[in-house]
Amino acid sequence: MKVFFVELIIEKQRTESKWFDMADDVEYLSANVPMHTNADEMSLLNALRARDESAFTQLVGQYHPSLVRLARLFVQDEAVAEELAQETWLAVLNGIDHFEGRSSLKTWIFTILTNKAKTRGQREKRTISFSDLDATLQTQPTVDPGRFNESNAEAWANHWKTEPASWSGIPEESFLSHETQNLIRRTIESLPDNQRIVIDLRDVQELSSTEVCNVLGISETNQRVLLHRARAKVRQALEDYLQPEH
Amino acid sequence: MEDNLTCKELVELVTEYLEGTLPEAIHLRMDHHLSDCDGCTHYVEQMRQTIRLTGRLKEESLMPHQRDDLLRLFRDWKKS
Numbered sequence A: 001m002k003v004f005f006v007e008l009i010i011e012k013q014r015t016e017s018k019w020f021d022m023a024d025d026v027e028y029l030s031a032n033v034p035m036h037t038n039a040d041e042m043s044l045l046n047a048l049r050a051r052d053e054s055a056f057t058q059l060v061g062q063y064h065p066s067l068v069r070l071a072r073l074f075v076q077d078e079a080v081a082e083e084l085a086q087e088t089w090l091a092v093l094n095g096i097d098h099f100e101g102r103s104s105l106k107t108w109i110f111t112i113l114t115n116k117a118k119t120r121g122q123r124e125k126r127t128i129s130f131s132d133l134d135a136t137l138q139t140q141p142t143v144d145p146g147r148f149n150e151s152n153a154e155a156w157a158n159h160w161k162t163e164p165a166s167w168s169g170i171p172e173e174s175f176l177s178h179e180t181q182n183l184i185r186r187t188i189e190s191l192p193d194n195q196r197i198v199i200d201l202r203d204v205q206e207l208s209s210t211e212v213c214n215v216l217g218i219s220e221t222n223q224r225v226l227l228h229r230a231r232a233k234v235r236q237a238l239e240d241y242l243q244p245e246h
Numbered sequence B: 001m002e003d004n005l006t007c008k009e010l011v012e013l014v015t016e017y018l019e020g021t022l023p024e025a026i027h028l029r030m031d032h033h034l035s036d037c038d039g040c041t042h043y044v045e046q047m048r049q050t051i052r053l054t055g056r057l058k059e060e061s062l063m064p065h066q067r068d069d070l071l072r073l074f075r076d077w078k079k080s
């Protein structure tokens, strides 16, 4: 298994430079490459520059709850999170005439918030590290090794011993029940800070991987490793809950 | 066939698979494995469901006091 991952990393490094040439594929763009705002954002931006209140109302309706939620990942206090989000809006308004569209408007707003929240979090002695991902984290299994046959088994080595079941028979009401939603919420809350922030931005706020990398200033690889581990834990919690016999 | 992925390896590649960031050769090996393995097919399906259900957590509406505070902030900014 280790050998396989080494192979994969080498293969990725070989192909990486090629991928970065594919400028039309936004997913592979690095943090500093200009990225244009889309048409919706452009009209909002122009309206905001014209001091149009309804444009502001639309923007805050869209992003304010997400900003407060994101800020809460860095600071303990709900009121402080609210304050950080408000400071962010003021910075957005003050900067709007000079915003160059080098990132999307959404990414820019979230980046202002994370910078403020990081500073505030440091003052509160609450720092979250994204850079100390040790290499072992990448090779630690996210699924209990007991779920698979032994590596030296004569047949079906490393294949499922207890196969995950299909969830297609589970009614939608069970998936969307308060219990299930609370379980997901609790599981995410119990994750290490860096994993929690990444899964929240990607899967709850639905930012793209490029946007998350830009907002948090982390590499694609780190982002993916954190997301992978976080999703695996949520999936496991759901499996335990939906099919307790496992 | 010994270069086939095992289930144990596949589960660690599922995020890259769903992101579409796997090198093509490995993506194809994964498709090949999935075409023949119920356990992994279910695993990937469960992961897609997990992502979908996590997306439902989003809290949307602004509280009235938040809206009031933000409107005040906007109007003060506009005056200045």
Ligand SMILES: [Zn+2]
Pocket (backbone or CB within 6 Å): A159, A160, B006, B007, B010, B033, B037, B038, B039, B040, B041
């Ligand atoms: Zn399999």
